[in-house]
Amino acid sequence: MLVIRRRLGESLLVGDDVEIEILALTQGHVKLGIRAPKSVSILRKEVRVTGEQNREASQTSTLGSITALAKILRKSGQDSSKISSEPR
């Protein structure tokens, strides 16, 4: 991994047409500004990870494996079957 030190207000260039600027620094947070062509996809990594997880959840789960898991959950008393109740 390439490591570069930058200060507030400085930027760096990725390839010919992507610029990333350090806009703000607060405790533990960095605010970045990204200038890139519309064709470049920019995603928070968590969103991609969730997308992969969603695809896997849909493709690999079978009714058999889901039913088996449901039995285990009911047995271990984790059945809070009222899904409309919300954790506070």
Next chain:
Amino acid sequence: MPQAMTRHFATVEYHEDAILHFPSGLPAFEGLSRFLLIEHPGTAPLVFLQSLESPDVCLPAVPVKAVDPNYELALTAEDVETLDTGAAPEEANLGCLAVVSVPATGPATANLLAPVVVNWRTRIAVQSVRSDTRYHHQHPIVGSGTEAGPCS
């Protein structure tokens, strides 16, 4: 009654009020906005988010509370706006589901990083991807969240 092709239950009839609307889809399924919430006695407490637009897409899910009774929701301002909770989001009637992966081999996991949050009043839903690192996208399900001992 309208009918839907499903991944696990062939064709089912449904009520309009069982539809959840995801205005911007879900990650990996950005183009799909209408999902049927299927509850099946044999799979409770798990439910299914079945796409009405793509029969092959069906996400198993479980109430977040069933996985982690102490789960704390952290919605972004954008999610609050999409959910249209009104002036007091903390008082809105929200549901919170975790998408579950149940592979044929290997442990079942729940995505606690990105819960599906439903506004029951409007049936609008979002998959809210957290920006903190407090919860994992592959949280092991079985054995977690139980206060009771193994014999109770």
